[in-house]
Amino acid sequence: MTARRRPTMKDVARHAGVSVSTVSYVLNDSGPVATDRRNRVLDAIRVLEYSPNESARNLKRRSASTIGMVVPELANQFFAMVTEGVQRAASARDVLVVLVVPDASQQPEESQTRLLRSQRVDGVIYLSGTGTAPASLYDLARSGPVLLVDEQIPGLELPAIVCDSRRGAREVAAHVLEMGHRRLAVIGGPAALWTSQQRLAGYREALAGAGIDPDQVPVHNGDYRQASGSKLARQALCETSGPRPTALLCANDLMAIGAIEACRELGLRVPQDVSIVGFDDLPLSSLLTPRLTSVRQPAHDMGFQAGSALLDQLEGTTVEPIPPLPVSVELRDSVCPPQEET
């Protein structure tokens, strides 16, 4: 049994007794073909199990029907869901998604940049997770369309799909304030990140709206990871002079989880002693004890929209900038009215 060469259009043409152009015509409906000959071609394709060589096609068409997705890590469920959304959007239009997870320890420059320049992808969806643009992003953007998700990068005028972090933050904070809390602290994200800034801005709006001077509320900036949430919560609850805050506004769920952990270790009950809210509403957040009040972002949808928008752009459709997607506050058990100290 010899490993047979893959059939080409030429083989199909020969088998069907027609010319290659005819085959090409039926393959792409790109020309008129008599019904009987079309059928002969279709048969030949079936018999030979022919399938077109996409490399050749790409070469000719100068496009790859492929987009790249750059994402900092998949273990983070939010990123994973965005990625899944992107892949859905792409696959709905018969476009492939190349996944790139830059190795934080390496210089990611090379692989990402080479990616677009080598025309293996027609465009890129980019999610840095840090808010800072590596040099490679500039190159990418110069050599092809780049769309940002879940962030906006200062200095780069790139289209982006984001959601209304600010409003979400404002609303959870308002909820906490309505419960009667007056002494709050913020566990914020990396100061450089757009989402951190938006969320902080939202918290401040709510505070101001409740007649509290935002500048009086301490802000501890972390890195969006659990450990930093834990550390900063401890700081906010102990090391501050003056009375202990009764509520912690955490800029994402992972840090909120860290905060809960810290409270537990400090012997403080959540929510009776300290109310805590997060942001992201990871699926796991409703499994915690207590169930975490958080702001849900439509992760999958963000990815889907991003994928669709990029593909629209590639098709030459002029695309309107997409307004921030709506978020929703999920009220759960980690918030209650402040209890008087006994």
Place this chain on the structure above:
Amino acid sequence: MTARRRPTMKDVARHAGVSVSTVSYVLNDSGPVATDRRNRVLDAIRVLEYSPNESARNLKRRSASTIGMVVPELANQFFAMVTEGVQRAASARDVLVVLVVPDASQQPEESQTRLLRSQRVDGVIYLSGTGTAPASLYDLARSGPVLLVDEQIPGLELPAIVCDSRRGAREVAAHVLEMGHRRLAVIGGPAALWTSQQRLAGYREALAGAGIDPDQVPVHNGDYRQASGSKLARQALCETSGPRPTALLCANDLMAIGAIEACRELGLRVPQDVSIVGFDDLPLSSLLTPRLTSVRQPAHDMGFQAGSALLDQLEGTTVEPIPPLPVSVELRDSVCPPQEET
């Protein structure tokens, strides 16, 4: 400012005053080139910002330097981590990963099959999550190398990267038995899935080893999802005739979480009234209350090994079958000795 055509090798050659073959030689070290001319070429490449057209290269080489990763969903952290591992392995060898997340509701056949046949990928890593092979998998396997991860599909003699589920299951079960439990129940996975079978086998070995007849221990098969864990736990704890089990062996973490939930609703304390163990050790499992005793699988590593093995195979390296990867039992709070009923 006119959108300039991408430079080709010909442009580089002209700019450097050499022939295209010379350029090709320096690009791939595929021929001898005088040092000065090599430098001229390198300069030209830099000046023109040339980068090779991979489509043309692929066409010529009959390979795509790309592999496909088929995975049922990314929202499941285990799958996400495997995927990340695959991408790491690939990117370490300058190979791209095309991500495919078959839409369960659609017939996934088409996209997956077309993928490999169109020679856009050189091979595929496949993780069905169901244990049943869609027709497309047969096609895939006929037209190129396919490697399974985290499962083995009966009837298909495909290489696979798995881990030692059986041993892991045996060991957690043994731990539970050592704590003194005698009345157990198993919340198993889908009967068709290889992992379910392995884990069940492991539990049975441990039971037999402790002098308990495995056939006397009730097995409830679920679908690896939280809801089924919840439902089946309720069944195991209430509807069984005879005394209530004091421990539940759950074939994965999600079902274990469901089981914990069920216990809570039934007013049973975990672990005092019911001890529970899971499998997978998802990162979230140690965040639960109580922290879940589970069996950790090296998800990322499984992916990495799978990627590496596939690439080895593609390079023609003859690859040894890889033995099951080791797992480790993570002892935590969801297990304690059985308490006498008061």
Place this chain on the structure above:
DNA sequence: TTGTAGGCGTTATCAT
């Protein structure tokens, strides 16, 4: 050591 030319599998232009 370097250059020329043909082909990889498609698509698209242009005759017929």
Place this chain on the structure above:
DNA sequence: ATGATAACGCCTACAA
């Protein structure tokens, strides 16, 4: 309605 044929950009004998 159909069929030659010339690109697409790269690699690689083979010739110089």
